[in-house]
Amino acid sequence: MAVRIEQEEHHIIAHLSGEIDHHSAKEMRETIDFSVESALPETLTLDFKDVTFMDSSGIGLVMGRYKLMQSMNGSVQVCNVSDHIRRVMRLAGLDKLAVIEK
């Protein structure tokens, strides 16, 4: 499973794993959105610890979740980002959109 959802009160953590590309992003997106839309959390954390590769599809994934959370007055946090993935995210200015923790 490419996404493992951990749910706490008002808070969802989505642990992503493997490679994020156009092919895999769809399933990840659907899994995350399903749990967000049913739990309506205040914050969503995207954990990149076990992500081994990401192209710009991952930017779309974060941006889309940011918009979804924003529509519910919630926020998105991104954590455990490797240097390479951080470079891809910086290109998109995602560091200004979501809180990126090391």
Place this chain on the structure above:
Amino acid sequence: MNTLNQMKLSFLSRSANEGFARVAVAAFFAQLDPTVDEIADIKTAVSEAVTNCIVHGYAEKIGVVYIHAKILKDNIISVKIRDQGRGIEDVKQAMEPMFTTCKNGERAGLGFAVMQSFMDSVKVSSKPGKGTTVILKKKIASRENNAQ
């Protein structure tokens, strides 16, 4: 001949092949002993170009994506990624960061920006109805050229 080694690859424009394509290209260039960062750069740029062929070039239909990877003199690598899909009307516009034809907001419009950032040069040629060719080049800074 400036080409020291080369390989060609063709596969159907199914999204499951995105991972295969970038790994195959990276594996070919492994003979140059690139750094981990260089491999990640190449994989990411190839992934963007191949995804463009699949998502935009062929869109709803299935076609063939062609890759021609070369090792040139002075540790320079070249990857040509080509489709025979619908082509791009305005290449300049397509290459602008954040430009996207995707309406649901799940594609960032940063494919070319990523390629330009991670490679030394990106050349795009396209004809509407005929397809698109992207040529990526990068100098591998690592060790001596082992391919000779």
